[in-house]
Amino acid sequence: MNYTDFKVAQDDKLTLYKAMLKPRMIEEKMLILLRQGKISKWFSGIGQEAISVGVASALSRDEYILPMHRNLGVFTTRKIPLYRLFAQWQGKASGFTQGRDRSFHFGTQDFKIVGMISHLGPQLGVADGIALAHKLKKEKKVTAVFTGEGATSEGDFHEALNVASVWDLPVLFCVENNGYGLSTPTNEQFRCENIADKGAGYGMESHIIDGNNILEVYFKVAHLVRDMRINPRPVLLEFKTFRMRGHEEASGTKYVPQELLDTWAKKDPLANYTKYLLGEKLLTEESIARYKANIQAEIDEHLRKASDEDAIVPNESKELNEVYQKIDFKEVKPISAVANIRLVDAISEGLRQSMKKFDNLVIMGQDVAEYGGVFKITDGFVNDFGKERVRNTPICESAIVAAAMGLSINGMKAVMEMQFADFASSGFNPIVNYLAKSYYRWGEKADVVIRMPCGGGVAAGPFHSQTNEAWFTKTPGLKVVYPAYPYDAKGLLATAIEDPNPVLFFEHKGLYRSLYQEVPVDYYTLPLGKASLLKQGDQITIVTYGAGVHWALETLENNPDIRADLLDLRSLQPLDTKAIYDSVVRTGKLIILQEDSLFGGIASDISAMVMENCFEYLDGPIKRVGSLETPIPFNSKLEQQYLAKSRFESDLRELIAY
Template sequence: MDTAPHVAAPPVSDADLDLYRALRLPRAVEDKMLRLIRQNRISKWFSGYGQEAIAVGCAWALDDRDWLLPMHRNLGVWTTRGVPLRPLFCQMMGREGGFTNGRDRTFHFGTREHRIVGMISHLAAMLPVADGLGLAAQLRGEDAVALAFTGEGATREGDFHEALSLAAVWSLPVVFVVENNGYGLSTPTADAVPVEDLADAAAGYGMPGVVVNGNDIEFVIASTKKAVERARAGRGPTLLEMKTFRVRGHEEASGTAYVPDDLIAEWEARDPVAAFRARLVERGVAEATLDAVDREVEAEVEEVAEWALQQPPVEGTPEGEAADLFAPPADRPALPAPPAKGQGGVEEKRFIDALSDGLRNAFDADDATLLMGQDVAGYGGVFKTTAGFLDRYGPERVRNTPIIESGALGCALGLALDGFRPVVEMQYADFVTCGFNQIVNNLATTHYRWGAPVPVTVRLPFGGGIGAGPFHSQSPEAWFCHVPGLKVVVPATPADAKGLIRAAIADPNPVLVFEHKRLYRALRGDVPTGDYATPLGEARLARAGRDLTVVTWGVGVQWALDLAETHEADLEVVDLRTLVPWDRAAVLASVEKTGRLLVLHEATRTGGFGAEVAAEVAEAAFSYLDAPPVRVGAADLPVPFSPQLESDVYSARARLGGAVDRALAF
């Protein structure tokens, strides 16, 4: 481990004064924000007072082409990168003109113009995103680097270890910075971390680990530059542990009563701004010169802060907010539409083969499309959906990952932010729980919060009927339908498997594609030849009828069609295809015609997405109904392993016929 002491710099230069100003600027902001808190003019502030050398030093050591992923105490990243102070203060104060339009606070945003990707509150979550940004540079043959910050407490999080693992395995140009400031909210580091030096963790991932005096800005710069040079040379990641201390509370309302006074006094004596100022004076810089810098910076901050406080609060409209939830279609060539019935060639294919065709069409159409997941390369995925992809597209675009669902999804976000269109395969949909945070709190919110498109497709083999037991048979689509910012797709036919995956990959938003495992090889159907995309959000009339509307998706479509062939009533079957956004107009039109509604899904009945459909119809189309809506879902049980038990007790299919009779008899 490298613990080399600080090496004295050469005589003072203009660059030293520029560096002093860069260090002094976030301190001036800190001073102003703390005064505003005491004056009750702002409500909250997460202080990085005494830690400025880390953020400023790291940003100083990087070039403009490099990415920075700061946390909430890294104000110096933003100021050193030259982010304009006026919108930055509006952002910090929640005023009109900020970067998120009031949708998030402080540094929970990014600016691709300045190559900065801000945090979410879930600690360590941005570290895998840095992997994706580093991979993007690597794939393009660029020598850009991504540097990501986290705190010492977050090194216990899974994302920390998954990010380090992936960066090491792929030799990514990433620098991980652990800002060890002594405390979590109120928990001392020693009570949460059982080692003295967190940099020791690097050895477990085959990368250098360096302990750095985080209050010595020149040491920070020198150590960071060394790690960056290593990354640029293609030698992989580095872990830097910056030792510092949090002399303020977790946030100002928390106070510091839980910190011993002598410990605060000890670290205040090591203040990075005062230490660098003293060093410059020793090198011959006049106190008056530094005082002039102080006055200039303080006046600038005072003027901008008071200006920002006079800006109006953020206002909006429901229509405007809803319009910004999803990224609009990019300025790209239009996707080919599905051919009209009877036009163009068709070929009978299995569901899985049609799905593979759609994936190949997307890969052929855009070199920025790539696939990541467990065993997706040479093995072709556990279901062989991507068999042959490695030979056809090469190891850069078809990539096996370690068993790191969260890490792979976070990496996909980083790739998407830098212009790629990643596809991530969950080996089974059940395993998506290990990446839940990245999907619902990172992928889903990014565009709404700060306007960046997130073209990430997540493929999820799901569903039962194959005797795979409770951990390989779940139907978890409803979990994600509740999360604004995600699109949810469930193809039920081979033709739609091909067309919907093509549309999902082209979409500039995160799309979850649920692929039913039983349908992979059990279902065959006519599939149009050539390239086409099935539009998201449009339902399909799978069967016309007059007596009862059955709304369903996935394997439920086959169940409903099978029943319709033998039932004496004339059933109309509507295949939603897309759950978010779902085609309300098509469902309401069908119910207006039949006067009755049954919603069918394989997932457990309680909390299933069918409840949303039934509730919407009851509210919007009550006058059309001749009977109460009926919902059919699986029993509220884990999926059993025994095929007989699943079929007889658990499955919704066993209850479908009786539910149809009940809906018709009312």
Template sequence: MIFDRKNLDDNALIAIYKKLLYPRVIEEKMLILLRQGRIGKWFSGIGQEAIAVGATLAMEQGEYILPMHRNLGVFTTRGVPFHRLMGQWMGKASGFTKGRDRSFHFGTQEHKIIGMISHLGPQMALADGIALADVLADRKKTTLVFTGEGGTSEGDFHEAVNIAAVWNLPVIFLIENNAYALSTPTQEQYRAKKLTDKAIGYGIEGRQLNGNNILDMYYGISEIAHSIRQRPRPVLVECTTFRIRGHEEASGTKYVPAELIAEWQDKDPLHSFENFLIAENVLRPEWIPFLRDGFLKEIDPVIDRVLAEKDIRPNIFTELGDVYRPFARPSFKLSPKSNIVRFIDAIRDGLLLSMSKYPNLVIMGQDIAEYGGVFKVTENFSELFGKERVRNTPLCESGVIGAAMGLALNGYKAIVEMQFADFVSSGFTQVVNNLAKTHYRWGQNVDVVIRMPTGAGTAGGPFHSQSNEAWFTKTPGLKVVYPAFPADAKGLLMSAIADPNPVMYFEHKYLYRNLTGEMPEGEIFIEIGKARIVKKGTQATIVTYGYAVHWALEYLSLHPDQSIEIIDLRSLQPWDSATVIASVNKTHRALVLHEDTLTSGFGAEVAAVIGEKCFSELYAPVIRCASLDTPVPMDKNLEKQFLGKSRLEKAMQQLLNY
């Protein structure tokens, strides 16, 4: 292996060597602890340290790095305290996630490191958003994100690289090609001769580096990073190396030919660099054990101290309290003036006011700029706020949601418009595993709102009409709102945008231009999690939300002799169980009504709570009225039969006559 020291003096070379040696010493110690049964799992990066260390040294301290679970050298080179790392690996309170996650599944804003999650690939889109924030703020920075050769098979890889290419984002996509994705060799993973060839398809630069050569890594990433700070654009970098240990220690390496392991052991990045330094008379052989011993004397007491730390004492209130970032509704003065507006205009007004209120707010989605979105909600927005803040996106839901999260990690707020709520399934991992779990895992707020044009009634069929709110109400960490009136649409949207937590904002397409109502001028913030009693009554309570609120009102207009209380939940996560319980205890009968399908719809949760909390006050069983357990049909007559509205009359008779 040939090393080119260029202009590095002896002290600089020794400093690099120490950075390379330190994670190796830690790793070797971890393997000893693993054999002793003192730790439970370890993902070894032995033999790959030059990539993490060299690339990190090349980055400026204030630039973000998104590593993976074999990149200990990123954390040690950035100066993350070893006792915090050890506490993290041991699931102690001194770790970054308070025992809630393991390995490198955490972030630290202090060190500008955003760790991965187990779903390989999503971190790459986060890098896009982080880089976009730097571009919007005119910061001359680059972002470095790691993936493996196996990760290049993920759709997230394609989406992230494509977004970065289209938007000229200063991201270095670093592929650690270590020959095996767990046990799958490269010939079963891709057909390209080299992974840098993939760059051609995206119209970006590709470069291959020797991942076992610390100086090649340092100079190569330094050059690329410097260049794209000046001229923002993505670069795809393939770093060739080899994983000489198992995917994780329990899996072993029996599937790898022994001669292949031997070949790469001869290319060990640490030993090769040591030999070079010795030949250059920079390092004396007798210094090596001295340096190793020094590191061991540093880490051994820390290991003993962390292992001796008390186990975490579970506290329900602490756990529940950390799922969301605390948020107080902004103060505002309600305007005495109001107008009668359409539902869609209320949403537009909430967006317009929020875009003016928060200069760091960015809206992203398909066709939302000049075209104004398929429903024209953002028409003229790009003229008012510029295409930098009102951004057309490629057709890639996962990548865009990930980019929104990256924006939030780097100081921005983001709104993502799903063209239809149905399409969010293509970005499901980003929503339920990245957005939802980040604050609970390591205390990072994620200011992202996903607008979800939802619902039936427009003959949209199975893929443009779903009421899929229940996909998200059972996921801790997400807030879910679903307004039924213009004033609520505006007030809940403004609250969702102000809220530092991820919010799924459902807006019914049928109501856009078919419903009008009174809406106050100026700012209005409606508390998320607070229901509204739309109509007071004494005979029974209908608990509902969204378009179904209007089904209930229509039912009452046809039955003026009945005294029915209607509760519009408005928010589904959190939801206002106290208001519901108080109403049912008063009326003694309850019907839960929603547009979603019956089985496992959100109404099942509401009905269960009523049954549990109001059992002694009920005069009749809790009745649920919802849509058929089928996909949403397109034909208008089939759709009418599908919707729960067609069974509301019968359901209310059953409840009242029991």
């Protein structure tokens, strides 16, 4: 192994040695604890320490790193207190996830480390967002993100590289190619000779580095990041390496030919580097023993501290209260004149005023810049706020959701326009697994709003007409807002943008230009989780939202003899259960109307909650009205038959007569 080609200061050579020695010694201890049942799982990075240590050492302490399972060297090089790492792996409260997630599934703003999720790919897009924030703030910083050769087969890998290239983002994409994605060899993963070859497809600079040579890793990465800070651009690095143990310890290595293991054992990065330093007289056997003794003492001391910590005592209230970041909502009341505007105008106005209020707010989406979005919500925004803050994106929903999360991590706010709510399926993973869970897992907010143009009645067919709110109301950690009026839409959108939690903001396309209302001209907010009582009556409670509100109003106008409470939910998560229960207690009957198909929708949950909490007040069965159990069709007559509107009046009268 060649060390002489890389000019590194003598002191740095010793620092790199000690930085590699520490994770190796920690790992050896953890393998013992794993066999003793004192930790639950371990993903070994033995044989790959030079990559983690070299990259982390080359970056500044205030530059973000997004590591993976086998990057213990990143955490130790950043000097995270070992007892916190040990507590994390033991599921103790002083760990970074308070027992809510295991191993390396955590991050810490204090050390500028952003934790991974098991789906691997989305963190690449998060790195894009972090780097974009640096670029927008004119900070000369690089973001490094790790992944393995297996994850380069994921769509998120390609999306993230493409976005970084198009936007010239200073992201160091570090791929640790150890030859196997769990047990699947690279020849069953891709056909190109090297992963670095994939960079050319994105017009991206790429390099192959010997991942077992600490001086090569450190020297080349340090050189690159110095230049990337001055000339922002993404770089793809392929580190050739090998893991000497299984994907995780339970997997073993039986699928690896013994001769391959023997070959790579001779390339052990720590053993070879130790031999080199001994030859250079930078190390002696005595100094090695001294370094090991110091590290061992540190490990023992911190392990004692973590082990002596009491086990977590489950606290239901604490768990429930830490799914969302707390906000001190202060309602901003309108004080100016009103204007008669459409729903589409109210949303545009609310978004524009939020852009003025928050200079760290970025809008992203397909065609949102000069074109103004397919529904013209952001028409003219580029002239007012510039293309840096109103950003057209490639067609890659997953990477842009992840990039929005990265913007939030790095101190900004993001609004992403999902061109149609239907397309959220292409960004589903980062929404429900990253945005939704980050605060609960390691206390990291997701200051992201995803706008969701949705709904039928416009003959747009199965891929442009879904009202898919139930995909997200099921997921703790997400907020879901679904206004029916321009006044509500403007105020609730402003609140959603102020809220540091992830919000899915549903906008019914059929209401965009068909509905007018007097709306205050200036900025105002409305509380999430407060329903609106539109009509009062003592016969029955009607609970609905979105277009269903207008269907119900039309029905009541056509049937003036019906005395109904009409409750517009406005927000589905949080849900105003008190308003629902109070109304049901007064009227004794409940009908729930939703545009979504019936099974598994919000109506089912509301029905169940009322049965559990208000059963003794009911004078009849709860009735749910939803659309047919089919995809939404294109033909207008088929669509009318599909939609719940066609059945609501008869079901309403049937329940009243019960």
